[in-house]
Amino acid sequence: MRPGTIDSLISSRQLTKVYTTGKVETPALRGVDLEVRAGEFTAIVGPSGSGKTTLLNLIGALDSATGGELVVLGRNVGTMSRRERADMRLRELGFVFQAYNLVPVLTALENVEFVLELQGVGDARRRRAREVIEQLGLTPLAGRRPGELSGGQQQRVAVARAVASLPRLVLADEPTANLDGENAEVLLQMMHDLNREHHITFIFSTHDPRVITHAGRVVTLVDGRVAENTER
């Protein structure tokens, strides 16, 4: 099957990534074949160093592959310019990071509004940011800065930021790694709802079995290769 066909949102063939430090080459991905369809809730699991974050970075056009082919949202990422990649990230992708990575000098509402501003959304951006904040139950926290929020609250704001512009694909790197059980469950439920209601495709890298139970597909990476690809 050719990558990027049928209704696949993401398609990779023999995707490789080698990190080079001085003369030392460290392969992170050793030929990954993967298909993710629109609307899927996919977990990428595997031990540390198996290549989960690297794969997410490549799918998110944050990094360039060393070899193989990767088609995301119908476009071959390997042939895209830096500007085109930035544009795709801005308009069609959302990111949730393990360490939340909210802008510390902006309030929760401003963090959400910031992405909309970068997208060039005009007067409607504040209204849209408030809607998202409200939908995710974050209204009481809207005026607080990240330093005044708990880890769970910060990660929920990060999700709000990621989905504010209703992207087609959200990539989440270990989103529950720093959260306790209750907060992790709230977050996962929130993302699951967004997946169902807005048909946003989610891909997580995770060690967390709670995430895996929510996933519709689980891709297991071992030593930079897909060891298992299970649809549930």
Added chain:
Amino acid sequence: MIGRISAKYALRSLGRHPRRTILSILGVGIGVAIGIAATSWIRGGAEMQIRAVSESGTGHLRIVPRGWSAERDITLRLAGGQDTARMVAAFPGVANAAPRSRVNGLLAFGNRNAGVEIVGVRPEVERRANRIVYKSKIEGRYLRPDDRGRVVIGRTIADRLRVELEDDLYVTLAGADGVRGAMLRITGILATGVRDLDATVCHVTLDTLKEISGYTGTGDISILLDDHRRIEETRRELALLLDQAEVLTWKEVNPGIAANVDGDRGFIRAMVGVIIMVVGLGIISAQLTAVMERRREMAVLTALGMKAGQVIGLVVIEALAVALGGAAVALVLGGTASYWLAVRGFNLQALMGPDFTFGDVLLDPYIYGDFGPWIIAYALVLSVAATVAASLYPAWIAARLQPADALRM
């Protein structure tokens, strides 16, 4: 384009390290304030020198016979000099038009003599237009329009010849038809306070000079303007009206002073340039540190889709805020220093002794700084230009951050 939230982000980021921000603002402010004070000083100094040279006989402009510039031949005369002087005196923006003629001569008393340039003047104009006349102490009196055969000499010449008021000097000069001699009675001895300058003063009326030299007509007309900034404009307008004459600026007549003024300006510009460069390096260092501290944050913003131009915009907005703060500090410090210089002045006598001349120009012992609205524009332009320019390298570094590399940290 930078939006409201981006601007908030940039400005609030300055508050993360208030001490660093305040030091950056102070660095810019003090550097630009030094630039303002130095420029105020040099503008005041240049103003003083221009005023001094123009009021010491050179004028802001000088009308000379065509061909004078080539050899500076003082025997050349203007066609219709008196009429031209009257026409020029009535010209818009002209404060004074002083017609003069000159011959070289030798003053003698007993067995002592002194070589001088004898200058024929119109006394009523000279009293107003020539600071060597109106700023000096005069023993006796200055010339009157109807004075014939009378001379005013400088104190140094009087001392050298050992003469007093009402003594008769024998003058030998190169006349129109050969060497001539005449007697001149001393009606005044003029003391500028500067011995070298007092050795050059020898004034007679235009009519007297015509009688003793045989040269008719006016040698040149020195023009003082109400506003020296209109020199070039007035020169062009006069040049259109005068076919047989050249209109020279004070710079062309007195290139020594012009070179001095330009040299001072050049030195101050270079000095300000060095100060601003040092300040700029400080800003580069501070902003680079700020960018490197926020590598991860910048990487996240880039990951979210912020484009290189927007990243650069953020860093430049931060720099702009520092620049405006620096400009405010510069206005307070530099403005105060300039105001003090403008009101109190600086007495050069304390540094350079009592003699203030440059060639035959009587300089003022005090330099007053230039204080005016230009300081606001200067502070803003210099602060913004230096700071924003210095921010471009850190901004470029920030824009080049690879999000994946920075996020791995």
